[in-house]
Amino acid sequence: MAIARRRTRVLSLLVVATLAAIVFAPHSGAQDIAAQPHGDLSLECDACHTVDAWSPLRDPLPFDHDETGFALAAAHAEAVCRSCHGTLVFSQASADCVACHDADLRDATPPHEGFPTTCEDCHSVNGWAPANFDHNQTGFLLRGAHQGVDCFSCHADGYAGTPADCFSCHESDYNGASEPSHEGFVTTCEDCHTVSGWSPANFDHNQTGFLLRGAHQGVDCFSCHADGYAG
Numbered sequence: 001m002a003i004a005r006r007r008t009r010v011l012s013l014l015v016v017a018t019l020a021a022i023v024f025a026p027h028s029g030a031q032d033i034a035a036q037p038h039g040d041l042s043l044e045c046d047a048c049h050t051v052d053a054w055s056p057l058r059d060p061l062p063f064d065h066d067e068t069g070f071a072l073a074a075a076h077a078e079a080v081c082r083s084c085h086g087t088l089v090f091s092q093a094s095a096d097c098v099a100c101h102d103a104d105l106r107d108a109t110p111p112h113e114g115f116p117t118t119c120e121d122c123h124s125v126n127g128w129a130p131a132n133f134d135h136n137q138t139g140f141l142l143r144g145a146h147q148g149v150d151c152f153s154c155h156a157d158g159y160a161g162t163p164a165d166c167f168s169c170h171e172s173d174y175n176g177a178s179e180p181s182h183e184g185f186v187t188t189c190e191d192c193h194t195v196s197g198w199s200p201a202n203f204d205h206n207q208t209g210f211l212l213r214g215a216h217q218g219v220d221c222f223s224c225h226a227d228g229y230a231g
Contacts, residue, residue: 041091048062070095073125074127102117105117110152110159144195145195165188166193171187180222181229
């Protein structure tokens with residue numbers, strides 16, 4: 001009998017110990033759920049969330065984005081948080097434009113291939129257009145009539161690798177010239193024309209091997225070149 005009672009007491013102690021271990025053991029699942037999912041964000045949960053549910057969030061939020069070093073101005077103020085913050089750890093979001101706008105860069109028309117990825121060089125937070133680009137930094141200064149030309153007229157196929165010689169953009173003007181016909185002429189437009197316009201043109205006839213001297217200097221070009229200049 002004594003042995004049986006002793007055995008029952010030991011079994012009872014084991015059961016109590018097991019139950020205590022279960023009850024007082026750390027609940028890892030609950031801790032994972034309650035852990036801070038936003039990294040080092042130093043706000044209490046109820047600052048943004050309500051007791052009803054995690055979402056929708058409080059409106060307005062007490063969080064001032066301007067204090068992060070990235071102020072939400074203009075179009076950025078209307079952006080959905082998730083469009084820049086792909087994870088719940090908000091501090092992992094990059095402040096570089098292209099980090100959020102890589103797709104816009106790749107899909108831009110005309111193509112932006114070869115352009116730097118510093119969007120702010122040309123664009124503002126108000127929108128993609130109007131854009132501000134200093135063409136004079138490219139090595140091809142926009143002067144005279146070139147200043148009012150639409151970008152697409154020279155950059156229909158993109159910006160990278162656009163030729164800088166006149167004929168590449170003005171071949172149709174050259175081929176269509178009729179007063180006089182430019183057949184046989186050199187294609188270096190700048191030899192006779194300026195960036196101000198096609199006319200007045202300046203041609204040095206003395207470079208042709210036939211010097212214009214005396215009365216020849218005042219003769220109208222067409223009186224000798226009615227059928228063109230070549231030959």
